[in-house]
Amino acid sequence: MDYHKFDAPLASALEESTAPDRRELLVFLHAREVPNANQCDMLQRLGVALSPGRKIFTARLSAAEIRRLSNEPWIMMIRLSQRLRALGDEPPGS
Amino acid sequence: MKFKKLGAGLLDAVNDFEAEGDAGLTPHRRALGVVGGTDAKSPRMVVFLHCEEKAKLDALEGPGVVINQSYGKVRTAIVAMDQLGELSDHRAIKRIEPARFLRPLMDVAPGKVKVPAFQSSSGLTGKDVVVGIVDSGIDPKHPDFAGRIERIWDQTLAGSGVIEGAYGLELSGALLTSSRDTHGHGTHVAGIAAGAGAVFRGIAPSARLVAVKTDFQDAHIADGVRYIFRVARDLGLPAVVNLSLGGHADPHDGTDSLSQIIDGECGPGRIVCCAAGNEGNDNIHAQIALGSPATRTSRFQIPAGVLRSVWLNGWYPGAARLEVSIRTPRGFTTPFQGVLTSGSFRRVHNLADGVVTIETPGPDPANHDINFWVAIRGLNRGAIRAGVWELRVRNAATASGRLDVWVLDDQDQPTAIFTGPTASDSMKIGSPGCASSALTVASYTTKTSWTNVDGVSLSLGFPIDTISDFSSEGPLRNNAKKPDVTAPGAVIVSCLSRDSSGDRDFQIDSLYRGMMGTSMATPFMTGLTALLLQRNPSLDPAAAKTLIRSNSRVPGAAAGAFDPKWGFGLINALGL
Numbered sequence: 001m002d003y004h005k006f007d008a009p010l011a012s013a014l015e016e017s018t019a020p021d022r023r024e025l026l027v028f029l030h031a032r033e034v035p036n037a038n039q040c041d042m043l044q045r046l047g048v049a050l051s052p053g054r055k056i057f058t059a060r061l062s063a064a065e066i067r068r069l070s071n072e073p074w075i076m077m078i079r080l081s082q083r084l085r086a087l088g089d090e091p092p093g094s
Numbered sequence: 095m096k097f098k099k100l101g102a103g104l105l106d107a108v109n110d111f112e113a114e115g116d117a118g119l120t121p122h123r124r125a126l127g128v129v130g131g132t133d134a135k136s137p138r139m140v141v142f143l144h145c146e147e148k149a150k151l152d153a154l155e156g157p158g159v160v161i162n163q164s165y166g167k168v169r170t171a172i173v174a175m176d177q178l179g180e181l182s183d184h185r186a187i188k189r190i191e192p193a194r195f196l197r198p199l200m201d202v203a204p205g206k207v208k209v210p211a212f213q214s215s216s217g218l219t220g221k222d223v224v225v226g227i228v229d230s231g232i233d234p235k236h237p238d239f240a241g242r243i244e245r246i247w248d249q250t251l252a253g254s255g256v257i258e259g260a261y262g263l264e265l266s267g268a269l270l271t272s273s274r275d276t277h278g279h280g281t282h283v284a285g286i287a288a289g290a291g292a293v294f295r296g297i298a299p300s301a302r303l304v305a306v307k308t309d310f311q312d313a314h315i316a317d318g319v320r321y322i323f324r325v326a327r328d329l330g331l332p333a334v335v336n337l338s339l340g341g342h343a344d345p346h347d348g349t350d351s352l353s354q355i356i357d358g359e360c361g362p363g364r365i366v367c368c369a370a371g372n373e374g375n376d377n378i379h380a381q382i383a384l385g386s387p388a389t390r391t392s393r394f395q396i397p398a399g400v401l402r403s404v405w406l407n408g409w410y411p412g413a414a415r416l417e418v419s420i421r422t423p424r425g426f427t428t429p430f431q432g433v434l435t436s437g438s439f440r441r442v443h444n445l446a447d448g449v450v451t452i453e454t455p456g457p458d459p460a461n462h463d464i465n466f467w468v469a470i471r472g473l474n475r476g477a478i479r480a481g482v483w484e485l486r487v488r489n490a491a492t493a494s495g496r497l498d499v500w501v502l503d504d505q506d507q508p509t510a511i512f513t514g515p516t517a518s519d520s521m522k523i524g525s526p527g528c529a530s531s532a533l534t535v536a537s538y539t540t541k542t543s544w545t546n547v548d549g550v551s552l553s554l555g556f557p558i559d560t561i562s563d564f565s566s567e568g569p570l571r572n573n574a575k576k577p578d579v580t581a582p583g584a585v586i587v588s589c590l591s592r593d594s595s596g597d598r599d600f601q602i603d604s605l606y607r608g609m610m611g612t613s614m615a616t617p618f619m620t621g622l623t624a625l626l627l628q629r630n631p632s633l634d635p636a637a638a639k640t641l642i643r644s645n646s647r648v649p650g651a652a653a654g655a656f657d658p659k660w661g662f663g664l665i666n667a668l669g670l
Binding site: 003004006007008009011012015026027028030047049051054055056058059060076077079081082083084085086087088089 | 229230257258259260261277279282283309310311312313314315316317320338339340341343344350351352354355358369371372435437438439440451453455456458459460465466467469506507525526609610611612613614616
């Protein structure tokens with residue numbers, strides 16, 4: 001496992017995961033280059049949606065899968081998805 | 095006739111009509127919704143009917159009575175004057191109010207930025223353009239969207255998903271109604287951008303709509319952006335995507351994953367508009383100048399009994415090296431922790447006031463800057479100890495620079511805030527508003543008073559005709575100029591989702607409600623962008639920004655000036 005490919009929130013999520021084989025972590029995968037055919041196969045087996053020419057992918061993976069992927073030299077970094085919020089309110093501060 | 099059921103002005107009009115016929119209505123025509131009919135003996139009046147939400151009023155309809163809605167507590171109708179008495183006698187009718195000639199709030203906002211003039215002179219309506227909304231969903235039954243919702247990808251429903259993600263359910267045609275916008279935010283946003291209502295009309299009322307109902311995870315939002323652009327490409331149409339959402343768990347420089355995906359997906363005929371954020375009044379950002387080796391502190395306040403998780407997201411230049419520590423309200427401290435480049439960079443500290451986790455990885459591959467992440471949790475999963483906490487940073491090297499820190503918590507509105515001199519009203523635009531190619535929109539207040547569904551007049555104490563004070567300030571952490579433009583965002587009346595339940599004070603009637611935020615300003619620009627794409631389907635983000643900037647102005651500033659709050663200023667659509 002290459003710990004330093006993880007951002008801080010993902011590192012925490014991995015350490016706190018109680019089900020390492022359950023696909024419960026929503027992540028962004030950053031490849032160094034556009035993946036080649038073998039790399040695409042690997043991603044597709046992980047259920048990653050692919051399309052030509054892209055280097056950043058989203059995926060729901062298990063902690064174990066993320067750790068294994070981090071060992072791949074063509075993976076630059078893996079970041080945990082964050083929850084955003086809607087920016088409209090009725091009364092301010094509600 | 096049940097006189098008590100007739101609203102102010104209506105009883106006078108009825109009495110005058112009974113006494114003098116059509117002539118008696120002359121003094122009332124300017125104020126009330128009196129419309130002439132072919133039968134001069136019985137002109138008609140536009141009215142609001144108050145009844146039970148599910149009341150069946152079919153039996154009341156006929157010659158002289160046309161009721162426009164079949165549900166809702168307040169419905170509009172056109173009623174012949176000589177039928178009003180009979181209508182008031184009906185048990186299902188609680189009250190009859192006259193329609194009045196107002197300036198509808200949505201019409202106030204567009205006029206103030208010359209949108210009607212631009213629409214009129216250009217003839218543009220958004221026809222043959224896709225407006226994409228990634229949000230809480232859309233009400234597919236709202237009449238203002240009738241026949242124009244192309245698809246809904248509801249990411250929250252169980253299903254096999256779409257090409258961009260094998261989750262959720264894609265809906266079209268009769269199945270659109272399987273998706274519900276229970277929050278209402280997405281419906282409101284869609285109405286501003288592309289509603290076709292007669293009274294509260296959107297900017298691009300002929301645009302095709304593609305909606306993504308999301309769970310607001312930024313990875314799913316990214317999938318939604320890709321989905322909308324792919325659907326538009328399949329339809330052979332240009333598209334503009336509206337993202338009235340945001341967060342602060344990113345580096346605030348556009349190098350986060352969602353911003354990078356947006357930048358990669360945009361191009362000719364593919365534009366994204368993002369909200370700047372609503373933290374203009376919230377001290378969520380602190381700045382610390384890093385001098386020669388010294389310890390600096392930044393205080394943040396955690397209120398009592400509310401929060402279970404608080405995070406600090408800190409970023410500084412890669413050439414510097416800081417050591418980070420936390421001090422609790424009662425003075426307990428973690429050791430100082432510097433960058434850890436081998437093995438785990440995570441350390442957990444169980445202090446008497448809470449559990450503090452500090453993470454100090456090496457340089458980020460995307461921007462080469464250093465991030466540290468502090469998580470504070472209450473003991474035994476309880477609330478975090480209230481009081482003033484302190485972030486302490488010690489410069490471990492001689493390199494100077496600046497540390498920027500954002501505080502996040504587990505509430506819908508910012509609750510933990512920085513206090514003291516390090517709190518900084520700047521750099522509060524996070525992802526995806528910080529995406530380089532996105533058009534990032536600040537909010538302008540055009541209206542602060544209205545009459546709600548119960549006939550109560552309400553007003554807010556915001557300065558009018560100026561930047562909304564809640565609008566987040568730029569620039570970005572790398573000093574990139576954001577926001578890009580300012581547009582009306584308060585108070586904006588737009589479509590109400592029938593499946594949502596909101597504050598009744600802000601509900602106008604059964605179809606419309608008021609909201610405020612940079613969320614409302616953004617679809618203004620999304621709609622305008624749709625009009626520009628109709629005119630030039632190959633318009634790219636850079637050209638759109640150049641055109642918009644050249645038609646925006648910060649009040650009192652020179653042309654082309656940038657302001658951290660206004661961006662390049664308030665849009666003036668006339669010159670577009």
